[in-house]
Amino acid sequence: MNSTSHRLSLAPMLDLTDKHFRNLCRIMSKEMLLYTELTTTGAIIYGKNDYLAYEDIEHPIALQLGGSNINDLIICAKKGEEYGYDEINLNVGCPSDRVQNGSFGAILMRTPALVCDMVKSLKDNVGIPVTVKMRLGVDELDSYEYIHNFIANLAKANVDEITLHARMAFLKTMSPKENRDKPPLNYERVYKLKEDFKNLPISINGNINSLDEALAHLQHVDGVMIGRALYHNPYMLIDADELIFNHPAQKHKLTRKEVIRAFYPYIEEHLAKGGLLKHISRHLLGMFTNIPNARAFRQYIAQNHYKDNAGIEVIENALVLIDED
Numbered sequence: 001m002n003s004t005s006h007r008l009s010l011a012p013m014l015d016l017t018d019k020h021f022r023n024l025c026r027i028m029s030k031e032m033l034l035y036t037e038l039t040t041t042g043a044i045i046y047g048k049n050d051y052l053a054y055e056d057i058e059h060p061i062a063l064q065l066g067g068s069n070i071n072d073l074i075i076c077a078k079k080g081e082e083y084g085y086d087e088i089n090l091n092v093g094c095p096s097d098r099v100q101n102g103s104f105g106a107i108l109m110r111t112p113a114l115v116c117d118m119v120k121s122l123k124d125n126v127g128i129p130v131t132v133k134m135r136l137g138v139d140e141l142d143s144y145e146y147i148h149n150f151i152a153n154l155a156k157a158n159v160d161e162i163t164l165h166a167r168m169a170f171l172k173t174m175s176p177k178e179n180r181d182k183p184p185l186n187y188e189r190v191y192k193l194k195e196d197f198k199n200l201p202i203s204i205n206g207n208i209n210s211l212d213e214a215l216a217h218l219q220h221v222d223g224v225m226i227g228r229a230l231y232h233n234p235y236m237l238i239d240a241d242e243l244i245f246n247h248p249a250q251k252h253k254l255t256r257k258e259v260i261r262a263f264y265p266y267i268e269e270h271l272a273k274g275g276l277l278k279h280i281s282r283h284l285l286g287m288f289t290n291i292p293n294a295r296a297f298r299q300y301i302a303q304n305h306y307k308d309n310a311g312i313e314v315i316e317n318a319l320v321l322i323d324e325d
């Protein structure tokens with residue numbers, strides 16, 4: 001994996017950052033690191049589907065695993081490595097009930113020793129980087145000292161990188177949904193941690209809304225991970241390789257419509273295999289954010305993409321509603 005790809009990454013988001021959305025992102029940025037959705041060890045080991053499938057073009061791509069049983073994590077990480085993933089990422093930040101009951105996600109913020117054992121075991125068993133996505137703390141465990149010691153131990157376990165969602169998780173008092181927005185952001189604490197751990201790559205995450213904001217964070221940390229803002233306005237990625245990865249300016253920057261049309265071969269292949277249009281077209285709804293008639297575009301797709309035999313023409317007809325080329 002290119003050692004700078006983590007300068008910008010797509011956050012793992014269940015139900016959103018599936019391989020269709022990731023393929024759309026890749027048309028606009030060749031460099032950014034893409035994360036899969038949280039994939040549980042149970043799904044990988046016992047599930048009927050191939051949860052690890054992705055396209056070559058998605059590299060660099062990190063597989064995010066959720067689990068608490070070390071042997072299961074090892075099995076899944078090895079499988080991920082066989083599939084050619086560039087990185088294994090451990091989820092230590094997800095606050096959903098389902099995840100808590102499975103005893104992984106943010107609840108693991110309470111058990112640093114276990115998380116360090118996981119990282120050590122994964123490092124012993126795979127040759128690709130092992131990284132952790134975590135919060136700044138959980139419930140009453142909210143001191144700087146707590147997160148500092150946690151990270152110091154992860155560093156000793158040879159973790160390759162840490163992504164910090166720059167807020168606490170309040171599992172006792174807030175719903176999973178509230179936990180995404182309500183705990184206050186504390187970017188300063190992430191910057192301080194980076195100062196304390198100069199040799200450990202640290203990425204920052206949480207309510208970062210533009211590439212300009214990302215550049216400002218990159219003055220303090222090694223990488224920026226963006227989730228919702230990218231999902232709701234993916235076209236911002238068109239400038240990512242130039243602004244974040246210092247590529248030379250493109251002679252011709254693809255327009256929004258050109259990006260969507262460049263996605264057609266991928267969509268056609270999906271349809272040819274019996275896939276449904278709506279599974280991909282739902283990810284296009286944010287492509288015209290802040291552009292006149294974006295609403296008409298979204299409505300047309302929403303009203304037509306679920307119909308039997310819906311094909312590329314649904315998207316073409318929706319594009320006609322937008323004046324911009």
Ligand SMILES: Cc1cc2nc3c(=O)[nH]c(=O)nc-3n(C[C@H](O)[C@H](O)[C@H](O)COP(=O)(O)O)c2cc1C
Nearest residue numbers: 011012013014037038091165206207208226227228
């Ligand atoms: C719909 C949704 C699903 C998410 N699923 C995951 C997940 O699978 N794994 C994970 O580590 N975080 C998950 N998150 C958290 C995001 O990765 C990210 O940490 C959070 O949204 C904050 O970043 P943002 O403000 O840039 O979106 C999810 C967030 C949302 C909104």
